[in-house]
Amino acid sequence: MKFYDLVDYILNIILPENLNCFLCDLPISKNNSYSICKGCFCKLSYIGDGCRICGKPIKSDNSEYLSGFSDDREYDEIQQGCDFCRKKSFLFDKNISILEYNEASSKIVFKYKYGKKTFLARVISDMMCDILDKKHSDVLTNADFVTFVPLSKVRMKERGFNQSEKLAKYICERYSLEAVELIKRVKNTKKLYGLNSSDRKKVLRSAFEINPEYRNRLNGKKVIIIDDIFTSGSTINEISKILRLNGVFEIVSITFLTGEYKK
Numbered sequence: 721m722k723f724y725d726l727v728d729y730i731l732n733i734i735l736p737e738n739l740n741c742f743l744c745d746l747p748i749s750k751n752n753s754y755s756i757c758k759g760c761f762c763k764l765s766y767i768g769d770g771c772r773i774c775g776k777p778i779k780s781d782n783s784e785y786l787s788g789f790s791d792d793r794e795y796d797e798i799q800q801g802c803d804f805c806r807k808k809s810f811l812f813d814k815n816i817s818i819l820e821y822n823e824a825s826s827k828i829v830f831k832y833k834y835g836k837k838t839f840l841a842r843v844i845s846d847m848m849c850d851i852l853d854k855k856h857s858d859v860l861t862n863a864d865f866v867t868f869v870p871l872s873k874v875r876m877k878e879r880g881f882n883q884s885e886k887l888a889k890y891i892c893e894r895y896s897l898e899a900v901e902l903i904k905r906v907k908n909t910k911k912l913y914g915l916n917s918s919d920r921k922k923v924l925r926s927a928f929e930i931n932p933e934y935r936n937r938l939n940g941k942k943v944i945i946i947d948d949i950f951t952s953g954s955t956i957n958e959i960s961k962i963l964r965l966n967g968v969f970e971i972v973s974i975t976f977l978t979g980e981y982k983k
Contacts, residue, residue, distance in 0.1 A: 763824035771802035804981035811960035817978035845890035939967030
């Protein structure tokens with residue numbers, strides 16, 4: 721057991737969840753799901769109608785978007801994608817995101833990644849798995865490998881844990897799978913927050929390589945990539961490029977948050 725996993729385990733014993741809402745700190749019932757109060761939960765926006773490729777929410781009142789569809793809307797979504805991804809050449813097959821990025825949901829990730837509240841890995845993974853069970857039950861059960869977005873050694877030292885790895889491990893625990901490190905980060909890239917898609921691509925170029933342990937084991941396989949946020953898709957796409965070069969047949973990313981596409 722890694723040191724930060726041991727600390728997380730001890731904290732979960734001496735500081736049990738469901739005493740207070742982790743977002744607003746109001747007292748809550750022990751029966752509350754996800755250690756969150758009803759008021760804060762209502763501020764979260766689950767993605768009911770997501771693009772079949774990038775997973776970003778599709779707004780039914782977006783007349784410009786809907787005008788591009790034939791009567792068979794589902795067919796067109798699969799073939800063309802939404803306004804965000806329709807003209808992009810993604811190397812992954814699809815992304816599935818659970819919540820829309822807003823003030824409440826982003827606060828969850830911020831507390832998890834930068835507030836050292838590692839117990840939120842369990843909360844976030846439970847939220848992800850509950851939706852996967854309802855809407856995408858076959859995605860993980862048909863996977864050959866489940867992996868995660870790796871951190872550089874420098875970022876790992878700063879943060880103390882890899883948020884995507886912890887999510888992947890908890891999700892795999894739910895489905896009796898194993899999270900493995902298929903990809904290694906070989907370049908310490910600067911933070912991507914605030915960068916546009918083009919700059920993100922430049923920063924991530926040559927940042928990843930295949931884990932030699934799996935180099936000859938991926939041909940024709942289906943791989944799931946776990947991460948916390950899908951923004952432009954640049955990180956998942958760069959990792960997908962390495963996986964494709966090593967023979968992976970199908971790639972699906974599963975992320976906690978993604979934002980609505982706005983021109």
